[in-house]
Amino acid sequence: MWTLLDLILPLDCAGCGAAGSGWCPACAVTLAGGPVRVPARSGPAAPCWALGGYSGPRRQAVLAAKERGRRDLAEPLGRALAAGLAALREAGELDPPELAPLVLVPAPTRRRAARQRGGDPVARMAAVAARHTRRAAPAVALRAGWTTRDSVGLSAAQREANLAGRVIRRPVPIPPAANVVLVDDVLTTGATAAESIRVLRRSGTPVTAVLAICAASRPTNA
Ligand SMILES: [Zn+2]
Numbered sequence: 001m002w003t004l005l006d007l008i009l010p011l012d013c014a015g016c017g018a019a020g021s022g023w024c025p026a027c028a029v030t031l032a033g034g035p036v037r038v039p040a041r042s043g044p045a046a047p048c049w050a051l052g053g054y055s056g057p058r059r060q061a062v063l064a065a066k067e068r069g070r071r072d073l074a075e076p077l078g079r080a081l082a083a084g085l086a087a088l089r090e091a092g093e094l095d096p097p098e099l100a101p102l103v104l105v106p107a108p109t110r111r112r113a114a115r116q117r118g119g120d121p122v123a124r125m126a127a128v129a130a131r132h133t134r135r136a137a138p139a140v141a142l143r144a145g146w147t148t149r150d151s152v153g154l155s156a157a158q159r160e161a162n163l164a165g166r167v168i169r170r171p172v173p174i175p176p177a178a179n180v181v182l183v184d185d186v187l188t189t190g191a192t193a194a195e196s197i198r199v200l201r202r203s204g205t206p207v208t209a210v211l212a213i214c215a216a217s218r219p220t221n222a
Pocket residue numbers: 013014015016017018023024025026027028057
């Protein structure tokens with residue numbers, strides 16, 4: 001939640017704590033290495049990519065956006081995702097914009113928890129990424145079921161297991177010709193991604209790729 005103080009006092013860098021810069025240039029570099037291919041243990045049926053490992057400024061930024069309500073981070077994180085999407089298009093992993101529009105689907109989050117923390121940071125960064133990507137649009141097409149336990153106090157892997165099997169398709173239309181990319185902040189076991197891909201495919205929407213800010217499993221160059 002923004003307060004008057006946020007407008008007066010510049011926020012410290014969410015990555016390294018440097019004063020007066022919400023996201024400093026040195027930390028921005030840690031998101032700019034280009035996406036790396038991630039081996040996902042739960043076997044999502046689409047190639048998974050991340051901007052880097054779940055460490056250092058990347059990890060700090062994700063935690064600040066998710067746990068500390070740092071809404072200002074949606075802009076740099078979304079722009080970094082957009083650069084990653086451009087690189088994937090360049091590498092032929094996604095169709096060029098002339099061939100197919102891109103639809104960015106934020107990985108589902110438990111709704112009440114998201115509301116308490118000031119909105120869903122993944123949906124917000126996906127919207128920013130779409131704004132900075134040619135012929136792209138966000139689609140909040142998935143949500144977590146109500147029976148999902150609150151994930152506070154659970155490990156990242158437990159959170160994913162908690163969500164898997166409880167992903168629901170929202171009635172948001174996705175054009176059939178689109179390249180669909182599932183967007184997430186952290187890819188841990190891939191269980192949420194795998195379930196999200198299954199649910200989308202069942203509704204007639206194949207997923208082309210998964211792109212996350214961080215991969216908790218060790219990324220490998222592909
Ligand atoms: Zn920094």
